[in-house]
Amino acid sequence: MQRILNNPDNIVDEMLQGFLKAHSDLVEGGENPRVVKVKNIPEGKVGVITGGGSGHKPAFIGYVGKNLCDAAAVGEICSSPTAVAFLDAAKEADQGKGVACLYGNYSGDNMNVKMAVKMAKKVGITVKTVVANDDVASAPKDQREKRRGVAGEVLMWKVGGAKAAQGGDLDEVIAAAQKAIDHTRSVGIGLTPCTLPAVGHPNFEIKDGTMEVGIGHHGEPGIEVVPIETADKMAKRMTDIVLPDYPFEAGDEVVVLVSGLGATPVMELYVLYNEIDKILKEKGIITYRAYVGNYFTSLEMSGATLTIMKLDDELKELIDMPAYSMGLKQE
Amino acid sequence: MQRILNNPDNIVDEMLQGFLKAHSDLVEGGENPRVVKVKNIPEGKVGVITGGGSGHKPAFIGYVGKNLCDAAAVGEICSSPTAVAFLDAAKEADQGKGVACLYGNYSGDNMNVKMAVKMAKKVGITVKTVVANDDVASAPKDQREKRRGVAGEVLMWKVGGAKAAQGGDLDEVIAAAQKAIDHTRSVGIGLTPCTLPAVGHPNFEIKDGTMEVGIGHHGEPGIEVVPIETADKMAKRMTDIVLPDYPFEAGDEVVVLVSGLGATPVMELYVLYNEIDKILKEKGIITYRAYVGNYFTSLEMSGATLTIMKLDDELKELIDMPAYSMGLKQE
């Protein structure tokens, strides 16, 4: 395993130490060492929190910042944070106006958040939740509630964080974040597997010369394994999955987010984005804003995800709001 | 080759198209399609340009932005831009105050820049140059002029760009950028090789279980191949190379930049940074600011570089100035 590690069992704690030191102007550790929070959370606003397993950098702690999430609960690699970490993140973020917990649809996270919400209630903190389920490939449309959350979470945090920063109340923040994810669809293509450091070998296989369409952020198998294609065909395949599902149509204004899965050179993400843009233009779909880069990764997996969000006036305003975190900086 | 590509021969052009579309708020193509420039370069200031081979994203075009470089010349993958591209970048950036060309010490770049400087002179544009040579491992200290430029270039652009934005004249901008690089030392460790898309197989080898200390951004061999080490030992090895070379000493205030080489999970960069920080603290060296992330990569190579710059009051002020580009956003 060609990795930069000490004892793999300590990787999350050591990463957190490095992260907090490197970004000490922006974030700090919570009382619970598995919580990262904004330094000086603005008073009187609704708290916005998230959380999830580690290994998806910038997600999740990279989206703790100005006009984004106020705190995040940190789990082991690819493993949900504890219920207590979610609770403690909520405690850090709460300003008496309640807390919006915006997270992804994974069974561990669902269970731990559910428990945290109950525990928070006991200590007088109202936590409401939005569960991202933007990954089209992870379940049929009529079972949207089963779909995973993937890179669309970034847009959910952007929107929810902006709404809270604008002074929205808890229900408004929840409604905006819910709208963001309801307007968002994603799909991923995996090209190489990833290896959990403590496991030491890839925990799934993608044969050379093939690609896994619809892969999840933990290597969850997709809907199809097909021979690897050129970027134009990949773009077509991805848009063919994403666009009809919402559906996105001519005249729609959208945000396009192309995220690498970790090891794919960023250069190639732009090649892919270029092809996606051509297809959207052909269909008359208007790209209002694009994000291209490593926004939600899976350790050293190769491949990319495409996320498209349909905008309305409210979402536009919220997407346009400046933001500043390790993973997302926008003027 | 598990990559996102069309015809590999067109990858640079297609990447550029995608890049310009994705960041159309910030940058645009020059008249020469192999030039990327800031939209609305502020008038009356010294132009700052750079350029280099492709495959190092965010370098080089990712550092074209506010208070950074005004334009960049774009080469093929790992291959210098043409002299004409450097010339055309200078033309785009020139506001009558001259142009600082801040680039890295590679023979192709040296030749092409030299020619571009001559051609620019003929059309009445003064171009002065600073050649980054921060890579300690690439030549002995008494042959510093032979050393490669690596991630230290990012700090050189940051400083040079800020000085120009402050209204410095050409000699002042050159002096500041030169000071930045003179105060800067780097070293890289490679863990896996990279593959030029048009070549299709890795063009050098790093055996599993070993690491190449002092590797260059194109896989140029380093000073030593040793068995792979834990992060703490890697940090020690890197600081043992970097710190004595300048030298950096107790009480010095420094910028620390840890950059991934492409495929190493960002999580691991923080683990490495955490160890580096411990060593610096032990030595009484004060980290004034840290950058950790993929700042200067080599396609899908794994590994990391460490760059340290010693600060004085001028450099501090210039490093602190806000900046905004695809690759570097700082409030």
Added chain:
Amino acid sequence: MSTFKNTDGKSVLLKMVKGIQDNKAYLGVVDGLIGDGDHGMNMNKGFTVFETRFADKEIGFTEGLDELGMILLNEIGGSMGPIYGTILMDMAEAGEDLEDVGLEDFAKMLEAGLEGLCGIVDARVGDKTLVDTLSPSVDALKDGINSGISFKDALENMKAAADKGRDSTKDMVAKFGRSSRLGERSRGVLDAGATSCCIILNSMADGIIELLS
């Protein structure tokens, strides 16, 4: 003997710890086939924290179950934190007042664990999760009570039921958790949680049997 002293129960917990530690790699492989391969690692981490923390401390059976459950819930997270945390803590709660633990007590405890689990997950028998191991194990204990066999024999039956339950997951299609995304592709291999649950129940039974004899 037909009961064991609650205060003597640390050895049972250490047996469970060892069971998980010895099978860390195996559980990783099983989870890797249709999950993400971290099940052995997650379980091992939590159980080893317990081992270390209570190495030099006296702790009884139900108290230990409670501590182990809390470690899983509060320090491990993932799916296993809430799932095993709930099972173990609810078992502990059901038995916390006991001085001596007999078959009926233990059956009640395990049933409470199962009920707790069913309170937080929607999975039922047949869905290819640890419920497929736990539920028949509870049934085996209850059958043992009804047929009046010894605690030891009932535990042996429970072990057999756990094994059978684990094996039954092989031919199932996962309905919950990560592997459920696989649909039909999840058929043909064991479920990781069902496997770890089987290991835990076997070790627990063996540990108790040692105390009984």
Added chain:
Amino acid sequence: MSTFKNTDGKSVLLKMVKGIQDNKAYLGVVDGLIGDGDHGMNMNKGFTVFETRFADKEIGFTEGLDELGMILLNEIGGSMGPIYGTILMDMAEAGEDLEDVGLEDFAKMLEAGLEGLCGIVDARVGDKTLVDTLSPSVDALKDGINSGISFKDALENMKAAADKGRDSTKDMVAKFGRSSRLGERSRGVLDAGATSCCIILNSMADGIIELLS
């Protein structure tokens, strides 16, 4: 014949193009050993642009050298743009007024190319670069003039000198370019530029010999 018509020289250029195209992969391998492996790709790209652009156009020898040089310089970049761009353009300049090209003319052209190269790089014979191929090739032509042999024979001698020059780089330590970072580790393999230069000179010679006969 002891001269060829400058206007007939397109075939010579196409031979050079073919020489590079046929050796694209080989040059990549040679460059990969102590460089970055892109030499074949870079060269092939530039030479193929020339081939495509002038496929349907009349173009003479010196004019073609100039165009090829400009393509390398202005469209390829890298190290090869300025290096071969300078060599070819300076060769072209030295011969641009010629209607017929004889041995002395050609020798003068190649010498101009060498001089141009030495104006932009510091490498000299013995430094493991294409200078080790080009310089003895120029000498061979000059020797040919002095000893009064035919253009064709002088070209054959030049080919042999180029081969020998290329081979001489094998035992050298690189002093310039990427592989110079390797120091002693660069010994034992050919230099990529010396190899491509040898291919170009051989193809050029063969192309001219065809025109001469």
